[in-house]
Amino acid sequence: MAAKRNKSKPFNIVVVAQGGRLQYEAALFAASLRHFDQGFKGRLFVAEPQPGPRWPDDPRIDSAAVRKLLVEELGAEILPFVSHHFGADYPYGNKIEALRALPEGEPFVFFDSDTLVTGALSALPFDFSRPSASMRREGTWPEVPLYGPGYGGIWKSLYDKFGLAFEPSLDLSQPDEYWRRYLYFNAGWFFGACGPSFGARFEEYALAIRDDAPDALACQELDPWLDQVALPLVIHSFGGGRPGPELDGLDGDVTCHWRVMSLLYARESDRVVEALAEVTAPNKIKKVLKEYEPFKRLIFQSKGERARALFDREKLPRKEQAIRNQLKRENLWMR
Structure with a gap:
């Protein structure tokens, strides 16, 4: 039934591109989407940061050939957005601030630009009322200090900060104080019911963690992990969680997050x-x-x-x- 709902209400896809490497990755992503998912009926947005005080140089796509290929040949829509909080100091923040520019009330799937579509993405049964994200991750955060707090204390401090229930987020099949027990994603793909709403909360949580972290995070490095620290909290706050087996095609036979060629x-x-x-x-x-x-x-x-x-x-x-x-x-x- 979920797959039929997707067909009656297409979703949007968004990737970020800017001058340099990312513009070519975005072109490859768009080409692979059009090649392997000719049934995709949604809109493909290529979000582009605009010049401003957060960028010392113009961050926009600087290849006329890439821009022409994206728009005229591959049917992408360039989506300008302003970097109010992150920019060059934390370019991973692009994926947070770009969401605010998406159409209000329309479901979206975000992909890192270094992703290759290899199958029919639009056939996957996304449940946009229950957001989720990629589980192709390692235990990169937090780094538990020798004298504590442990994983549980660190993560619980974040759930408490935002008034979220901690216990329902746990995978109780995993041992206590093992990193897989705690909700943690790779931010290479994630989805939700509304880009601006998701982006507003993502931005709120990320800024609160960056600027006023709980004491339990005193020894923790947040660059480059900030987006992946905030993301599970955002997903949990919208009633989402770990993806089910119906989405195994992501990071499987439908998409590949290749990261480095x-x-x-x-x-x-x-x-x-x-x-x-x-x-x-x-x-x-x-x-x-x-x-x-x-x-x-x-x-x-x-x-x-x-x-x-x-x-x-x-x-x-x-x-x-x-x-x-x-x-x-x-x-x-x-x-």
């Missing part, structure tokens, strides 16, 4: 690499993406295949840093 070649499945080749084959896509040197070398000059040949996907190093180090030794680490 060298890592895509090193560790993602054959299907993802094949999908990337399909999406980037048309000349109208290729000629634009080749403006960006890492894409040019990895995708179109076979450096990606060299990187892939270094690793056995069935026996990858346990730590990502080991993969990075090997790629760097071979001069194949490119963002």
Whole structure:
């Protein structure tokens, strides 16, 4: 039934782009969405920060070819937004402030620009009344200090700060004081029922944590983790939580959050690499993406295949840093 509701009421998709790397990532995302989900009926927004005091340089898309490809060929809508609170000092805040510019009352799915669509995204049964986010994460935050507080004390202090019930957020199948017990997401994708409402609360919580954190966070680093600290609180406040198995296609066979193109070649499945080749084959896509040197070398000059040949996907190093180090030794680490 949920899938049928999605068909009768399309949702919007939003990614962020600005001058430099992100504009080419957004173009690749848009191209992959159009290639693999021709049934998508919603609006594709490419949110673009505007010049202002939070940006020392103009942050807008600076490639005319990228802008033309996005708008004229791929049907994206450029969505300008103003950086009131974050900007260059915390560019991850783009995903927070961009949501305020989305259409009021319309469901949305946010994706980091370094995501490849590999299947029919619009066929997934999103329940926008119960927001959620990506579980493809590691225990990156908090770093529990030697003498405490522990995970429970740190997270509970945040729920208490915003008047949220802590106990319902716990995964009781996980041991006490193990990071997976506590609601924590990767902010690479998340969704909700209304962009401006979600964004307003996300902004409120993030600023309150940044500017007036509970004492339990005294030893905690919030850069770059601020968005991922605030996100579970926002989702919980709207009645959401961990995604169910019906959304396994996200970070699965429908989308891939590749993060760094060298890592895509090193560790993602054959299907993802094949999908990337399909999406980037048309000349109208290729000629634009080749403006960006890492894409040019990895995708179109076979450096990606060299990187892939270094690793056995069935026996990858346990730590990502080991993969990075090997790629760097071979001069194949490119963002």
